[in-house]
Amino acid sequence: MLKEWSKPERPDEEEIEERLEAAKERLKTQQIMIKEKKVPVFVLFEGWGTAGKGSVLGKMILNIDPRFFKVFTMDIPTEEEKRRPFLYRYFVKIPEAGKFCFLDSGWMDEVTRESLHGELREKEYKSRIESVKRFERQLTDNGYLVMKFFFHISQREQKSRIKGLEKDEVTKWRVSENDTWQNKHYEKCLDAYDHYLSSTNASTAPWYIVDAKNKKWALLQVMETLVSGIDTALQNSAMAVPLLQNVFPIEKIPKLADIPLDKEMPQEEYKKELDALQGKLRMLHNELYLRKIPVVIAYEGWDAAGKGGNIRRITGALDPRGYEVHPIASPEPHEKSRHYLWRFWKRLPKTGHVAIFDRTWYGRVMVERLEGFCSENDWQRAYNEINEFEKELYDWGAVIIKFWVQIDKDVQLERFTDRQNTPEKRWKITEEDWRNRDKWDLYEDAINEMMKKTNTTYAPWHILESNDKKYARIKALKIVVEEIEKALYGAR
């Protein structure tokens, strides 16, 4: 793509000035419409070292009110960031609805740099490209405008810029080792960039190659492309997105109604099993920590199904320095105004740590679907997005354990009544719980559909029959122990 690229003709100085003024005026008006229509705009500045990304960026943001944008300069990943999935540090930076976010530079820089320096094997590089494509598509599918600029200069131009900067004491520090390396290996880099650009050029998030030799001309190219991109986004902001077919391996799972709930466990057996399993889990937690394997445990289930008590039997065996429980309530404003998976990305564990989610991203296809908090297109699309999200975690090396804690309607009523009548438990029961109970059948349909569509081989559902809580706790512990053992000692 880069290799076949032909330079656009550069207008004369006067025309550049004129068109620049016009673009600036457009952008000033557009920022208000972006705000009103709640479109999030994610702008990526990529390209050669010393190509002038920073300086163009600096000029551009002067036309936008500081209330509406953020700039992130991405260095090479920190140790902390390296212990999270590759996309983590980008996902947590996505803009809020109605705001701009500028990245200098983004995930292209990271992927191509590591690939060029031999830190990524061919297979890993390919998997990264797939991750990037899914990530960008998830954003645009959810109404994000993603604009990607590549600042292009020739080897000769780069060389002369490096020399110029190095001559001056004040600007010397701006030349990084990587800039010099790039210039020395220009052809090799060109190949790598070309390949990356071609592989990730999508109609929903296309690449714009910027002729960056002249600064003002570069600014104009970026500004005009940006305002025209925004125009399109504003027109499309209410457009529905076609649904992608699931491409991940799925296994069959029984319907909720077909699950027998008569399983029980006597107190004595429970005590014995609990001690044994917790002891085992305690040892495995050490191993996980040493081998730096992350674990994500997701709990979903009916209200009063016993999720809390079940979770406590897991955490009882864990070292508090190595796990965190994330209770998920309805999203706060700053969470709601971003991609619905954002708040879960933010809460991912570090390698070697365990994150337990008490309610999860599946809220999208349960409560958000049934209460109309998102459109039908949104939740229909979410099954695939969730499968993709979990694939990302799986590829990162995480153990993923998804529990559905199942009870029947009678047991729920018993437990609700008990909560209502016991002063210390009353805070656990709200009006909303009763309202949800009224919608039991609707929920059951939604849950059956959800489990059917997200029961992937790499992140399958586990049913915990919890009419007898003791039985469910032991079953959960057994599954957690098994899955961790598989990850530690099995072939994956």
Place this chain on the structure above:
Amino acid sequence: MLKEWSKPERPDEEEIEERLEAAKERLKTQQIMIKEKKVPVFVLFEGWGTAGKGSVLGKMILNIDPRFFKVFTMDIPTEEEKRRPFLYRYFVKIPEAGKFCFLDSGWMDEVTRESLHGELREKEYKSRIESVKRFERQLTDNGYLVMKFFFHISQREQKSRIKGLEKDEVTKWRVSENDTWQNKHYEKCLDAYDHYLSSTNASTAPWYIVDAKNKKWALLQVMETLVSGIDTALQNSAMAVPLLQNVFPIEKIPKLADIPLDKEMPQEEYKKELDALQGKLRMLHNELYLRKIPVVIAYEGWDAAGKGGNIRRITGALDPRGYEVHPIASPEPHEKSRHYLWRFWKRLPKTGHVAIFDRTWYGRVMVERLEGFCSENDWQRAYNEINEFEKELYDWGAVIIKFWVQIDKDVQLERFTDRQNTPEKRWKITEEDWRNRDKWDLYEDAINEMMKKTNTTYAPWHILESNDKKYARIKALKIVVEEIEKALYGAR
């Protein structure tokens, strides 16, 4: 304190079990009251390596619902954290109202460790102690319950634990270099801990020394101390806090009414000055970056005083990779439920970076005071808390520049009317602006008091006369340039 400490008598096993059950039950009930009364609880676990902090912590949190607590294991500071004020990584972790936060370990560990290893000079150590005392007092003054535990074991006990852990392959990694070092230099450490504990033992946040030889007994001491601390906090949760006298050097500042607003600047002079000053600032920004000096610029002023345009003239000279503008709106729920300075701590720049705040922490003594968003005791106390906050930044090495952008009432009316009548500007004017305008006199009184009480020598106010915006912009640039030059080349 530690040296004179005498071991409490350990009850027999049966009594321990009984009292433990009682404390657990209390804690279960208390967590709901903590939630209802919105008391934030900050619990610090400090002490000798291998003293069993983690294991006691792990047992304790099993009695609290995961919705109500967070655990943070503090490692030695990361590179990122080192580029922020010492207290930064602790302040950003303070709990929300109604929730618990457990730290293993906290700021004591950091301060004493660095002091013991010769990384802190005597003067720096003392300044840290002052910071810690102010920090803890600010928390308790704002209704936080701060519980500090020191886990104590003898040199002999520590030695035998280290040996025991090292023997086993599975637990070997738990012995850190620091543990071994401590044991070797036990007496020296004892001195340092003793000094720290004595220096930071306050009636509002006292130290509890835990006899940590026996695990169950240690758990009981912690649990009983915690529940009794919570009892006290619950009783006191509505108590007003005595006001501290200001101890920082203050300079006189004129009242707003006495500031002449007839200053003007002709267009031609403006253009020339702007270019010259922006050029200068551009160079200085480089220097700041190289010398890793952080800059905090705070803008306050009347609505429509021209803050936004003024800020843009500053940022126009800055490299976007090295600055951030933080527009401050009313706090979101997760911000409101924490200490009001929390959201500003979170936004502090790294060393070498510039943070510009469009509205600031002074909201506490202006809008929050006048709209009754906090109690009188709260905003009265805030003057001192703000002086302390800015002192923290100053001691960290930051350049602090505080602007008050001043206009008169007639000019505001003109600008409001213009905004109302110009479609592209209409979003800038809201009902609230008009309501605030009606309270001009009340605000003026509050602002005069605020400037009088917070015009410290290390962070003085600068008035920008902004009836003529051009004059104000040039004045702002001049001050920014001067202050940065002072920091770079002056004696401080």
